[in-house]
Amino acid sequence: MFQHGEISRARLYSTLIFALVVMSFASIMIKLADAPAQIIAAWRLCLATLLLTPWVMWRSRPQLRALRPNWPWVLLSGVMLAIHFATWIWSLSFTSVASSMVLVTTNPLFVGLGSYFFLKEKPSRALMSGIGISILGGILIGYNDFQVSGMALFGDFLALMGALTASAYFLIGRRLRGKTELGPYIFLVYGVSAIILLIIALISGDPLIGYSTETYLLFFLLAIGPQLIGHSTLNWSLKYLSAGAVAVATLSEPIGSSIFAYFILGEPLTLTTIIGGGLILIGVYFALRHEAIKT
Numbered sequence: 001m002f003q004h005g006e007i008s009r010a011r012l013y014s015t016l017i018f019a020l021v022v023m024s025f026a027s028i029m030i031k032l033a034d035a036p037a038q039i040i041a042a043w044r045l046c047l048a049t050l051l052l053t054p055w056v057m058w059r060s061r062p063q064l065r066a067l068r069p070n071w072p073w074v075l076l077s078g079v080m081l082a083i084h085f086a087t088w089i090w091s092l093s094f095t096s097v098a099s100s101m102v103l104v105t106t107n108p109l110f111v112g113l114g115s116y117f118f119l120k121e122k123p124s125r126a127l128m129s130g131i132g133i134s135i136l137g138g139i140l141i142g143y144n145d146f147q148v149s150g151m152a153l154f155g156d157f158l159a160l161m162g163a164l165t166a167s168a169y170f171l172i173g174r175r176l177r178g179k180t181e182l183g184p185y186i187f188l189v190y191g192v193s194a195i196i197l198l199i200i201a202l203i204s205g206d207p208l209i210g211y212s213t214e215t216y217l218l219f220f221l222l223a224i225g226p227q228l229i230g231h232s233t234l235n236w237s238l239k240y241l242s243a244g245a246v247a248v249a250t251l252s253e254p255i256g257s258s259i260f261a262y263f264i265l266g267e268p269l270t271l272t273t274i275i276g277g278g279l280i281l282i283g284v285y286f287a288l289r290h291e292a293i294k295t
Helices: 009-023 026-032 037-059 061-066 068-091 097-104 107-118 125-142 150-177 182-204 213-237 243-265 271-289
Strands: none
Touching: 009 213, 009 243, 026 213, 026 243, 037 061, 037 068, 037 182, 037 213, 061 182, 068 097, 068 150, 068 182, 097 150, 107 125, 107 150, 107 243, 125 243, 125 271, 150 182, 150 213, 150 243, 182 213, 213 243, 243 271
């Protein structure tokens, strides 16, 4: 899927940008899918795991066995990813795309703290400045939703839970990706997450089948695009960049989501959203400008 070894800054960042654009469509697809949140999440991860299976079984069985000493961490990463998706996708039932995306991508703040305390990676001044500027931009984007209603606030809370668990997912990925192959790692993480989300879906009592052709197509597109292309690229980049840098790069995702939501869903694109998006881009630039690339 991706090659390891020497990599240029231009290739790394261009690949990351492409992945973030693809991931920006996730919230739009979820809004358009005619299925409950937990069903969408279960289908997304199950399909992604099934699509990975032939490739991993053909090429990476020895690497899978080599991962055994790290299986507890891999299991925890899958659990965190499952909770992230369950809470984030559920949040979209109560609040807007812009607010949900902003809150779920506050994770760079938590990742920065976690990197310092658990990975012993001291964030640079540029990275911390970028995180601060970007989060300020995120607050501006989601400002209107914070005043709407109790249900919107509940959606915001769910999105914040998604941010916390995404932070743990990034930190574990940073810990393991330097010594593991990408394919086996994401196969196990996605697989664990798929099982958990499938159990949640079954407990909810909502049907796993019986949806429209368009909804099944959206399930498939979510698995191919935001999951296999988007999240897999984030995990790939964790081999070369700090967890904080990768996390702050994801803050650009709400910009694309807000723009797509404006054109596709008719959600308003306000002046504060535009200003906030500009601040996020400035913050991402500050964070990545002097980021050291590990090869």
